[in-house]
Amino acid sequence: MKIIRNGIEIELTDEExxxxYYEQQFLFDREDCRYTLVEILTENxxxxxxxxxxxxxxxxxxxKLRRNxxxxxxxxxxxxxxxxRDTLNELNIEIEGDEET
Incomplete structure (x- = not known):
């Protein structure tokens, strides 16, 4: 893949x-987890x-998402x-409304 940065053409190696790709995937996964975090936790x-x-x-x-x-x-x-949920549990952050039965 070739990119142009500051007028200079750079060809990325396969490893780069x-x-x-993996860095961008991680960033997207973080954002998806952020939406879930906001849904799970109360505003307070x-x-x-x-x-x-x-x-x-x-x-x-x-x-954890990618591993799952x-x-x-x-x-x-x-x-x-x-x-x-696993991350919150590991960090001892209580999820209101989650009661163990």
Whole structure:
């Protein structure tokens, strides 16, 4: 793949292209996890999280999301929801309304 940056044509190696693909996939996964996080937590819980904590949650959840898909062959929506919930549980962040029976 060739790109032009500052008027200079650069050809990406296969490894650079693959790394760019995985980085972009990770960024998309983080955003998908962000939407799920906002749905799961209350507004007060979201407001209580400090920015770095949100980033930590999203990074961990995005990694879990991809693992759920690749290793456990979950469909995307289920894999995403489980990744976010598992991450919150690991970080001892209570999900209001989730009662263990």
């Amino acid at each position: 292209l693959r790394n760019a 819980q979201m407001n209580a999280l400090i920015g770095d904590k949100v980033d930590e949650i999203l990074d961990l959840a995005a990694d 898909i690749d290793k456990y062959e979950m469909d995307f929506s289920y894999a995403r929801d489980e990744a976010v």
